[in-house]
Amino acid sequence: MTHVATHDSAHHPIRLYLMVWGWLFVLSACSYMVDYFHLQGHLRYSLILLFMMLKAGLIVAVFMHMAWERLALIYAILLPIGAVLVFVVIMVLESDYTLLSRTLHPGLL
Incomplete structure (x- = not known):
């Protein structure tokens, strides 16, 4: 009998994905708060870019499995x-x- 190796080593707990979704929700809410509070100038654009980069980093790291590459x-x-x-x-x-x-x-x- 031969043993066939399967590639099932990429199991991550659902808690990890739920936490990332929660953080994405919080970061999106913070991004919307920048508009809600009518921030202007460099502060507005800096905060929007910061929240955008944090969200992109979370998505790339966890959902695209870059953290485990x-x-x-x-x-x-x-x-x-x-x-x-x-x-x-x-x-x-x-x-x-x-x-x-x-x-x-x-x-x-």
Whole structure:
């Protein structure tokens, strides 16, 4: 008789998924509270982006099983995203500098 190995090692307790759904609900409620309290400016956008990133991180970590993957796969997915975010920040800073220089010295460019 041969023994056939099955791939059933990915059993997670339902409590984990319920907790993640609860946290997603709380984070979504916090995101809606930002609009409800009419927050404005950088605080509004910072909070919305923070809640969005936290929710995305929970979804990727638990529902896409990234928390249980090998470190090389995690790096292969997260490092390019991190690099893109760093380049976006650099472009935003550069655009502010360009706008400032064009505003202060309009005839030079």
